[in-house]
Amino acid sequence: MRILVLGAAGMVGRRLIDRLLAEGTIAGQAIDVIDAVDVIAAEIPATGRITIDVKASDVSDPDEITALIDKRPDIIFHLAAIVSGEAEADFEKGYRINQAGMSHLLEAIRAKGGNYRPRLVFTSSIAVFGAPFEEPIGDTFLMAPLTSYGTQKAICELLLNDYSRKGFVDGVGIRLPTIVVRPGKPNKAASSFFSGIIREPLAGQEAILPVADDVRHWVASPSAAIGFLMHAATMDTERLGARRCLTMPGLSVTIAEMIEALRMVAGDEVAGRIRREPDAVIEKIVAGWPRDFAADRALQAGFTADPDFASIIKAHIADEKQRVAQAGA
Amino acid sequence: MRILVLGAAGMVGRRLIDRLLAEGTIAGQAIDVIDAVDVIAAEIPATGRITIDVKASDVSDPDEITALIDKRPDIIFHLAAIVSGEAEADFEKGYRINQAGMSHLLEAIRAKGGNYRPRLVFTSSIAVFGAPFEEPIGDTFLMAPLTSYGTQKAICELLLNDYSRKGFVDGVGIRLPTIVVRPGKPNKAASSFFSGIIREPLAGQEAILPVADDVRHWVASPSAAIGFLMHAATMDTERLGARRCLTMPGLSVTIAEMIEALRMVAGDEVAGRIRREPDAVIEKIVAGWPRDFAADRALQAGFTADPDFASIIKAHIADEKQRVAQAGA
Numbered sequence: 001m002r003i004l005v006l007g008a009a010g011m012v013g014r015r016l017i018d019r020l021l022a023e024g025t026i027a028g029q030a031i032d033v034i035d036a037v038d039v040i041a042a043e044i045p046a047t048g049r050i051t052i053d054v055k056a057s058d059v060s061d062p063d064e065i066t067a068l069i070d071k072r073p074d075i076i077f078h079l080a081a082i083v084s085g086e087a088e089a090d091f092e093k094g095y096r097i098n099q100a101g102m103s104h105l106l107e108a109i110r111a112k113g114g115n116y117r118p119r120l121v122f123t124s125s126i127a128v129f130g131a132p133f134e135e136p137i138g139d140t141f142l143m144a145p146l147t148s149y150g151t152q153k154a155i156c157e158l159l160l161n162d163y164s165r166k167g168f169v170d171g172v173g174i175r176l177p178t179i180v181v182r183p184g185k186p187n188k189a190a191s192s193f194f195s196g197i198i199r200e201p202l203a204g205q206e207a208i209l210p211v212a213d214d215v216r217h218w219v220a221s222p223s224a225a226i227g228f229l230m231h232a233a234t235m236d237t238e239r240l241g242a243r244r245c246l247t248m249p250g251l252s253v254t255i256a257e258m259i260e261a262l263r264m265v266a267g268d269e270v271a272g273r274i275r276r277e278p279d280a281v282i283e284k285i286v287a288g289w290p291r292d293f294a295a296d297r298a299l300q301a302g303f304t305a306d307p308d309f310a311s312i313i314k315a316h317i318a319d320e321k322q323r324v325a326q327a328g329a
Numbered sequence: 330m331r332i333l334v335l336g337a338a339g340m341v342g343r344r345l346i347d348r349l350l351a352e353g354t355i356a357g358q359a360i361d362v363i364d365a366v367d368v369i370a371a372e373i374p375a376t377g378r379i380t381i382d383v384k385a386s387d388v389s390d391p392d393e394i395t396a397l398i399d400k401r402p403d404i405i406f407h408l409a410a411i412v413s414g415e416a417e418a419d420f421e422k423g424y425r426i427n428q429a430g431m432s433h434l435l436e437a438i439r440a441k442g443g444n445y446r447p448r449l450v451f452t453s454s455i456a457v458f459g460a461p462f463e464e465p466i467g468d469t470f471l472m473a474p475l476t477s478y479g480t481q482k483a484i485c486e487l488l489l490n491d492y493s494r495k496g497f498v499d500g501v502g503i504r505l506p507t508i509v510v511r512p513g514k515p516n517k518a519a520s521s522f523f524s525g526i527i528r529e530p531l532a533g534q535e536a537i538l539p540v541a542d543d544v545r546h547w548v549a550s551p552s553a554a555i556g557f558l559m560h561a562a563t564m565d566t567e568r569l570g571a572r573r574c575l576t577m578p579g580l581s582v583t584i585a586e587m588i589e590a591l592r593m594v595a596g597d598e599v600a601g602r603i604r605r606e607p608d609a610v611i612e613k614i615v616a617g618w619p620r621d622f623a624a625d626r627a628l629q630a631g632f633t634a635d636p637d638f639a640s641i642i643k644a645h646i647a648d649e650k651q652r653v654a655q656a657g658a
Contacts, residue, residue, distance in 0.1 A: 091439075091495065110420075130571060134469065142469050143487070144572050151491040155484050158472070162480040166420065242459060243473050 001026055002033045004068055006059055006105070007079030009038035011182060012123070012225055016077060019226050021047050026075065027234040035068060038080065059101035062108070069108040075119045075233050078105060084127060085189065087149035098152035106159055110168040120160065121232040122173045124245055126218060128154040129290050136292040139247065146288065157245040164237075164244050172232040172240070174303075177220040177250030181316040183323070190285040194219065197255070198262055198313055201273035202320070210279035213256040216291040220250040221312040222319075224305060231303055239301060249305035251312075252292040261309040265317070330355055331362045333397055335388055335434070336408030338367035340511060341452070341554055345406060348555050350376050355404065356563040364397060367409065388430035391437070398437040404448045404562050407434060413456060414518065416478035427481035435488055439497040449489065450561040451502045453574055455547060457483040458619050465621040468576065475617060486574040493566075493573050501561040501569070503632075506549040506579030510645040512652070519614040523548065526584070527591055527642055530602035531649070539608035542585040545620040549579040550641040551648075553634060560632055568630060578634035580641075581621040590638040594646070 003020060007013045013036075020031055033051045036042045041056045057064045059080045080101060087094030102122070109118060127150035128143040143154040160171040182195040193210055194217060200207035220228075228248050237244070253261075263271035295303075306312050332349060336342045342365075349360055362380045365371045370385045386393045388409045409430060416423030431451070438447060456479035457472040472483040482504075489500040511524040522539055523546060529536035549557075557577050566573070582590075592600035624632075635641050 140463060140471050142471050145487070145491070146494070146571055148491055148495070151487050154487050158474070158480050158483050158487075162474070162477055165475070166477070242475055 001029045001031045001075065002035070002071060002073045003031060004035045004037065004071075004073035004076045005079065006037050006068075006077065007081065007123075008036035008044070008054070009040055009042035010079060011184075011222065012176075012179070012229070013038065013077075013079050014042065014044075015222055015226050016079075016229055017042075017044060017052075019230065021050060023230075024050070026230075033071075035071065035073060037068060059104065060096045062104040065101075065104045066108045066111070069105070069112060072112070072116060073118055076105070076109075076121065077229060077233070078102065078120060078122045081123070081149075081153075083189065084125075084147055084149040087152065088147055091148060094148045094152055098149065099155050102156040102159060106163045106169060110163065117167065117170050119233055119237075120169045120171045121229055122156060122160055122171060122245075123229075124153045124157050124173045124175045125150065126175050126177065126247065126290050126293070128157065128175065131288050131290075133290050136252070136294040137247070137290055138294045139297045161242060161244050165242050170237055171244045172235065172237060173245030174228050174232050174298075175245065175247045176225055176228070177218045177248060179222055179225055180219040180312060182222070183316070183319065190282050191217075191289075193282070194258075197258065197274050198316065201262065201270045202266060202313075202317060204273075206273050206275055208277045209255065209274050210277060210282040211255065211286050212278070212283070213259070214254055215283075215286060216252055216254045217286070218250040218252055218290060218293060219309075219312070220248065221306050221315050223315055224248075224250075224312075228303055235302060240297075243297075246298040246301065246303070247293050247295045249295040249298050249303055250293065251306055251309055253309050258309055261313055265310050265313045330358045330360050330404065331364070331400060331402045332360060333364045333366065333400075333402035333405045334408065335366050335397075335406065336410065336452075337365035337373070337383070338369055338371035339408060340513075340551065341505075341508070341558075342367065342406075342408050343371065343373075344551055344555050345408070345558055346371075346373060346381075348559065350379060352559075353379070355559075362400075364400065364402060366397060388433065389425045391433040394430075394433045395437045395440070398434070398441060401441070401445060402447055405434070405438075405450065406558060406562070407431065407449060407451045410452070410478075410482075412518065413454075413476055413478040416481065417476055420477060423477045423481055427478065428484050431485040431488060435492045435498060439492065446496065446499050448562055448566075449498045449500045450558055451485060451489055451500060451574075452558075453482045453486050453502045453504045454479065455504050455506060455576065455619050455622070457486065457504065460617050460619075462619050465581070465623040466576070466619055467623045468626045490571060490573050494571050499566055500573045501564065501566060502574030503557050503561050503627075504574065504576045505554055505557070506547045506577060508551055508554055509548040509641060511551070512645070512648065519611050520546075520618075522611070523587075526587065526603050527645065530591065530599045531595060531642075531646065533602075535602050535604055537606045538584065538603050539606060539611040540584065540615050541607070541612070542588070543583055544612075544615060545581055545583045546615075547579040547581055547619060547622060548638075548641070549577065550635050550644050552644055553577075553579075553641075557632055564631060572626075575627040575630065575632070576622050576624045578624040578627050578632055579622065580635055580638055582638050587638055590642055594639050594642045 130146035164171040459473040459475035493500040
């Protein structure tokens with residue numbers, strides 16, 4: 001099996017490749033080559049049997065995409081995107097990377113013709129939905145994005161469905177919840193604090209909470225996200241019919257529930273490192289986000305959610321221990 | 330006011346221009362110029378005060394679109410499209426005309442910059458919806474098209490919403506019901522018989538009915554469609570918020586109800602000219618079409634449906650009389 005990962009240098013891409021290397025097989029077949037592509041060359045440690053081809057490439061260049069598809073990957077993970085804030089600030093770049101990139105990919109696959117019909121796993125986003133919402137948001141709720149990023153993801157979903165229906169590709173689109181706990185440093189995303197209020201206290205640092213304790217959000221762990229990708233790559237797609245894109249099962253939790261889970265797992269002292277500092281701008285942004293979904297189709301199709309928020313925290317603690325051990329080795 | 334009509338040679342485009350010429354004003358302002366554009370030059374009779382610029386142009390050519398937008402039309406009606414069957418048969422042409430055409434138009438408008446923000450009325454389609462349906466289909470039901478045509482229209486809707494949200498254009502998308510009674514000859518569309526079973530008997534000819542009498546469909550008259558376009562061109566768009574595209578209010582009628590209305594309006598002899606000749610292929614296609622909508626948002630926004638099916642028949646009879654009188658004059 002040859003696997004192409006577009007967006008290999010990101011947090012999800014790196015973890016996916018780690019998982020593929022650890023498994024060694026996918027859908028019962030040995031993995032031979034992984035093409036790890038991103039706009040910057042991904043740093044991937046040398047490994048054993050599996051060849052890893054690291055390449056810096058731009059998904060918005062049709063020729064570069066065609067060259068990647070000429071290698072006829074069996075499974076393609078398309079994770080490459082610029083984030084919501086950047087797509088909103090730079091209208092042209094957002095459409096060029098997030099939408100035209102997908103079009104070039106689908107056209108390159110279609111151009112191969114014959115019996116080439118790879119599995120294409122595309123990471124969409126709950127940003128395809130916009131307020132006012134039904135609650136919980138079900139599988140037949142309209143896509144009415146309130147950002148250019150959400151619009152671009154929604155267009156990609158429509159294209160993935162149509163190219164799959166026509167038999168050019170075997171697509172699955174997965175709408176990821178907000179990933180919590182993201183490792184590393186805080187970033188400038190408005191959602192950054194959802195990870196920060198767990199990650200920083202566990203690392204002995206103070207975390208700022210800019211919203212009220214009753215704010216509810218839709219989250220999944222990094223390892224649940226990798227589980228979604230692996231299942232999307234190997235599942236029977238016949239059951240999806242013409243609707244190839246699914247809201248992934250997350251957990252709908254309030255800030256209060258997140259903090260209570262942190263207290264249970266790590267104790268009062270850790271949970272006490274959260275400082276409440278309301279930020280009207282962030283409060284307003286977060287108020288426009290979806291809070292709860294009924295991800296019935298995904299559950300029926302075999303996607304699995306994190307069992308509870310305490311498990312997400314415990315998994316993060318285990319990940320950090322392993323990271324520190326590896327860094328020390 | 331300068332008005333650009335893309336798709337001016339089609340049935341809807343021709344009727345829209347007739348209406349604009351008859352009114353002479355729009356939104357309380359005099360119409361000065363109508364740019365009547367289609368892939369073939371529209372035949373439009375010379376008129377009085379209003380200048381009509383007829384042009385054969387291809388919406389899939391960005392330069393031609395830019396040249397049209399350089400004239401800074403105040404209102405743009407984008408009706409140009411290839412039909413469902415052709416878009417399904419010719420994948421590339423469908424995307425080139427129906428989707429890239431809209432992208433070029435929006436980009437040409439955005440490129441003007443400054444305070445240029447024309448009203449753009451776009452004709453979408455109920456083909457953006459695909460089975461399985463909720464019934465009636467409400468305003469928050471997902472777009473899950475089962476054709477490339479429906480996919481292209483859905484993408485155009487998403488783009489229209491996003492470009493409007495960003496302030497580049499002032500867009501309104503209207504999803505037209507099946508237009509009944511279409512004048513002229515039967516065509517190869519699977520929906521052709523919905524007009525045929527009214528038009529042919531009224532003209533003294535036999536009509537074939539290929540589906541069962543209990544088949545239900547969503548229809549509007551040509552004159553209701555023109556009413557939708559005129560209202561979309563002049564309405565207050567603030568009330569639409571970020572959701573600029575609306576299902577237009579049609580009538581949900583069964584074949585039996587259509588025939589009964591024909592009997593009431595034109596008598597038993599006319600209604601007796603319908604011959605039942607079931608066609609499994611057409612029955613299957615029609616079974617996949619939406620049958621009923623709750624077009625609440627459009628009604629609240631002031632769009633008006635035909636009062637009943639008998640009125641649609643009477644309007645068709647009046648139109649035909651006028652056409653015959655004009656041809657004889």
